[in-house]
Amino acid sequence: MSIAIRQMIGPAKARLLSYIQEVDQILMRDGEGSQERLLFIRDAKKLRKQLDRVIQLIAEQNDKWTKYMADRPTKDERDAATAEYTDFNSGEDSFTSVLDKGREAFDKLESGIEDEASTFSIMGDNAEVRRPAATADERTNASFLTEDMDMNIGGHDANAPHLTRPSATAAPHYQNIPPPQSAINLGPINLLRFNGDREKWAAFWDMFDVAVHSTCKSDIEKYSRLLSHLDGEAEKLVRGYNFNSATYQVVVQALKDRYGLNHVxxxxxxxxxxxxxxxxxxxxxxxxxxxxxxxxxxxxxxxxxxxxxxxxxxxxxxxxxxxxxxxxxxxxxxxxxxxxxxxxxxxxxxxxxxxxxxxxxxxALKETSHKPEPRDPKRSDEQRAESLNKAERSPSLRRKIGATKNVNQVQSQQSKL
Structure with missing residues (x-):
């Protein structure tokens, strides 16, 4: 069964990575006019539907896999299934990490749709700004928006922002709405591994709590990730517990009782x-x-x-x-x-x-006292040239040079004979 699940997750993960890149591209669009905003909403809602579909697919397959591991009849089979799951779902590009990135991209896309849709929301009374009378192009755009909402592009979504239908002949009204606070994407957290060192328990649990315990919805997924980050004594402590969603909280409490007691x-x-x-x-x-x-x-x-x-x-x-x-x-x-x-x-x-x-x-004083004086290359060359000139002007040196020349001449004549 795990082979079939892997065959489903692999292509879905590739599609999800592609959709995440498309989210970044569509959010970088620079559209000031009404037409560009309308096209953005249409394309973003279509991408949102595709993104939601593949996220649900991967999440369902992950739930099936975790249930398959929990249903193994013997401990050896459960351990083998868990090891297989951990091997497939390891590294920074694991499918659960990509799933988390996909959910973050979905939230960013949802926020972008709400921002653009708020431009066309007619709320009436407070801080209203009116434009001049609508031109023919603007009336056409307003009609296009009306048709878009009638078609409900991207499928019905109960959480989608409500768009009030504007009149095709009236100029749209814009309400001053505070800009949403942008979330800072810090990327995936590289979790520590815990081997039973009490001093490191607090740091491990704080990171695990933020990245998994308070984030993932499924207890069986939390349990699986917890087991994949335990080594040594800590891993031995939880090894005998049954692998199911009901046991997760029991295992967490056992770890806290062993390693998280302040007096110990x-x-x-x-x-x-x-x-x-x-x-x-x-x-x-x-x-x-x-x-x-x-x-x-x-x-x-x-x-x-x-x-x-x-x-x-x-x-x-x-x-x-x-x-x-x-x-x-x-x-x-x-x-x-x-x-x-x-x-x-x-x-x-x-x-x-x-x-x-x-x-x-x-x-510092030792370094200064033992540091040689810097050599001036130009001055050294000048000193060398001056020494050669003095030597050449010396009578004794000239006699030695002359004697050397005479010896060389005699040796040359003897070699010719």
């Missing part, structure tokens, strides 16, 4: 702080340790755990060398009273920032 996350973070390696004397090591402490403390505060516990203060100080703590103590003595944990963390940041600034200055 807080315990893990506190344990991480306790086992954090102590910093060395180098500035890089101090900064790395400080960043880890900041990350842990900020997450503890977000989970509702107090970050002012005395034990936390002692634990943080134990992660730094004695020389660094001496600098920190000097700053604390200059302050009014004993530092809180928040003030302690801020003091650590300040001391490290000073050390980093000193390190940058020292490195």
């Amino acid at each position: 996350l807080a315990d893990d973070l506190q344990a991480e702080l306790m086992t954090l390696p102590a910093a060395k004397e180098t500035t890089d090591s101090l900064r790395k340790t400080s960043d880890s402490i900041e990350r842990i403390c900020r997450q503890l505060k977000q989970l509702g755990t107090s970050d002012e516990h005395p034990l936390l203060r002692t634990t943080i100080k134990s992660k730094f060398p004695r020389s660094f703590l001496s600098k920190l103590a000097e700053r604390e003595q200059l302050a009014d009273g004993r530092w809180s944990v928040t003030q302690l963390r801020r003091g650590i940041q300040d001391v490290i920032a000073v050390r980093e600034e000193v390190q940058r200055n020292v490195d």
Whole structure:
């Protein structure tokens, strides 16, 4: 059965991609006159009908496939069917991603039709702007619009904007209607994969909630996408559940109970702080340790755990060398009273920032002191030419050159003999 479904989805996906491109093209039309607006409405409604038809086709086939997976009698067959579905529906150009893009294109096209149709809507009393008397062409256009509405181009749609029929002899009226707010298309979201790391659960669920949980209508589709983004321990946790729409909410709650409990996350973070390696004397090591402490403390505060516990203060100080703590103590003595944990963390940041600034200055001085003077090519050539001239004017050098010439002449005569 899945083969037949794939054979239906493949061509439908190609048509949907083509229709999405046509939506972008038709929305870029620059029509100012009545005739252009009427043609836009006619073509847009026709495209809307085609777009809706192929979206419904792909959605129906997807529902059939998910039902087929849920109806497999054994767990091995369900796993095999799920793997087949995941392989076919993977990547940025998966048919479910294209389906989401098609729905976005449908909404944009619907908004464009409403914008253009509002131009011809006669509402009468408020903020009305009248044009001069209608010309013959405008009366023809108004008649064309009347026929268009009678024919109900694009099929009947209960959600389509209501167009009030204008008189063929009267000039159309235009109502000042606030322009609709345009939606920003951010494109598909690349979901994270979750392998059971509690620290990454919140980020994973926030993205999954936006992209799938609060967007898709079918629980079985949500379930399928959730399974395709689980690895390791998290995948093992949900492996034994039945694959059907009723189980989806149960699986989500099981994941939240295992990885989303605040007190469990807080315990893990506190344990991480306790086992954090102590910093060395180098500035890089101090900064790395400080960043880890900041990350842990900020997450503890977000989970509702107090970050002012005395034990936390002692634990943080134990992660730094004695020389660094001496600098920190000097700053604390200059302050009014004993530092809180928040003030302690801020003091650590300040001391490290000073050390980093000193390190940058020292490195800059080293580079300057070891940097060779720039060579002037023009001056070097001039110096070389001057040296040659001096050498040529030297008597001893001329005698050597003359002797060399005599030796060469003798050798040449001997070779001829």
